[in-house]
Amino acid sequence: MFPAARFRGLTLSKLPGIHTPSYSAAVNPRCYATGNRPPINLGVHFVPQQQAWIAERFGKFLRVMHPGLNFLIPLVDSVRTIQILQELVIQIPSQSAVTADNVTLHLDGVLYVKVHDPYQATYGVEDVETAVTQLAQTTMRSELGKITLDHVFKERENLNYNIVESISGAAHSSWGLDCLRYEIRDITLPERVKDAMQLQVEAERRKRALILESEGIRESDINKAEGRKQAAILASEANKQEQINEAEGEARALLSVAQARAMSINHIAESVAKDHGVSAASLNVAELYVSAFSNLAKEGNTILLPGNAADVANTVTQAMGIYGHLHKSAVQQSAATPTLPSNQQSIDPASNS
Numbered sequence: 076m077f078p079a080a081r082f083r084g085l086t087l088s089k090l091p092g093i094h095t096p097s098y099s100a101a102v103n104p105r106c107y108a109t110g111n112r113p114p115i116n117l118g119v120h121f122v123p124q125q126q127a128w129i130a131e132r133f134g135k136f137l138r139v140m141h142p143g144l145n146f147l148i149p150l151v152d153s154v155r156t157i158q159i160l161q162e163l164v165i166q167i168p169s170q171s172a173v174t175a176d177n178v179t180l181h182l183d184g185v186l187y188v189k190v191h192d193p194y195q196a197t198y199g200v201e202d203v204e205t206a207v208t209q210l211a212q213t214t215m216r217s218e219l220g221k222i223t224l225d226h227v228f229k230e231r232e233n234l235n236y237n238i239v240e241s242i243s244g245a246a247h248s249s250w251g252l253d254c255l256r257y258e259i260r261d262i263t264l265p266e267r268v269k270d271a272m273q274l275q276v277e278a279e280r281r282k283r284a285l286i287l288e289s290e291g292i293r294e295s296d297i298n299k300a301e302g303r304k305q306a307a308i309l310a311s312e313a314n315k316q317e318q319i320n321e322a323e324g325e326a327r328a329l330l331s332v333a334q335a336r337a338m339s340i341n342h343i344a345e346s347v348a349k350d351h352g353v354s355a356a357s358l359n360v361a362e363l364y365v366s367a368f369s370n371l372a373k374e375g376n377t378i379l380l381p382g383n384a385a386d387v388a389n390t391v392t393q394a395m396g397i398y399g400h401l402h403k404s405a406v407q408q409s410a411a412t413p414t415l416p417s418n419q420q421s422i423d424p425a426s427n428s
Contacts, residue, residue: 113154120145120154127193129155139193158193162255165204167211169261172219174227180219181263184238186211187255188246195251203250207242211257214241224268231259 113128114120121144122128128140132152140147140154147154169183188207190196200206218237222230238257246252264272 113156116147116149116153118147118149120147125160127158127160127190129158129193129197131155136194136198156197158190158196160190160193162187162189165208165211167208167215167257169263170212170215172216174219174224175221176223178224178268179265180224180227182215182259183261184211184215184257184259186242186257189253189255190251191247191253192251195249199250203252206250207246207252207254210242210245211238214238215259217241227262235259 120128120140122140122142124142126142128145130137130140130145130147130152131154132148136155137152165186165188167184167186169181172180172182174180186207196203215238218234218241219227222234227234235257239254242254242257246254
């Protein structure tokens with residue numbers, strides 16, 4: 076029996092008289108990358124799932140051994156390498172790249188590939204993992220040289236897509252690999268560039284704050300001006316309506332006064348036409364004359380008096396004479412004027428006087 080310490084670092088295929096190729100492939104399946112020796116050909120091989128073994132006869136390619144039971148001729152045939160058909164993850168080491176605006180970046184990534192042609196993956200390139208890693212690094216440098224630093228962060232997804240397309244074009248047909256996706260993991264900037272970007276961010280934020288403040292002040296001034304405008308409009312409309320209302324009130328008052336005056340004149344004319352009407356009119360004129368003289372000294376210091384101010388009877392007689400003359404002229408004019416229809420008759424001559 077072998078001691079446990081000696082047994083830990085060995086595979087069962089290395090023990091004398093025991094050959095289990097499936098266990099050997101499971102322990103370290105990426106034989107093409109690690110350099111482990113392929114299993115010894117004893118004639119019968121069990122290929123695990125998602126693996127492909129490359130068999131050679133006298134050093135020349137024979138066939139691809141697929142999962143399951145496979146037979147080879149001992150001493151004549153041999154297993155060249157084992158290709159893993161599962162999706163593989165390849166760490167892309169950190170590297171430096173220069174952007175279009177001459178900024179040096181340090182970045183690394185992760186590449187996901189899958190073998191679709193074991194023959195090309197074995198014979199197309201000596202070390203497929205190293206070849207894919209170097210191609211990913213050179214492609215990353217080339218793509219970063221086309222864009223500026225600001226677009227590296229904005230178009231990170233497009234950058235990953237362009238790298239995948241570039242690697243797939245070279246690796247698919249020549250190396251038997253499908254590049255599934257590429258992800259930039261870390262991007263390291265120089266300290267001075269970081270400080271400049273921080274200052275740029277702060278300046279941009281201050282700019283936005285000032286813009287927002289100015290827009291707020293502008294909106295406030297606009298609202299205040301709009302309020303003053305609306306207040307002026309409402310005040311003018313109120314003043315206009317007030318003047319209209321006052322004019323309408325004055326018009327109605329004048330109309331009422333005129334109507335009342337017309338009715339008063341009609342009543343006076345009717346009263347004069349009756350018996351003793353002239354005597355009543357003379358009495359009214361005398362009363363008005365006396366009332367006017369009593370108010371003369373109340374409105375000013377200068378008083379104008381007629382020469383015969385004490386002769387009230389003479390004044391009343393003159394006033395009644397004037398009234399009689401006007402009444403006679405109005406009667407003669409109405410007699411000379413043709414009679415109009417009832418709806419177009421003129422008012423009483425006394426109202427015209």
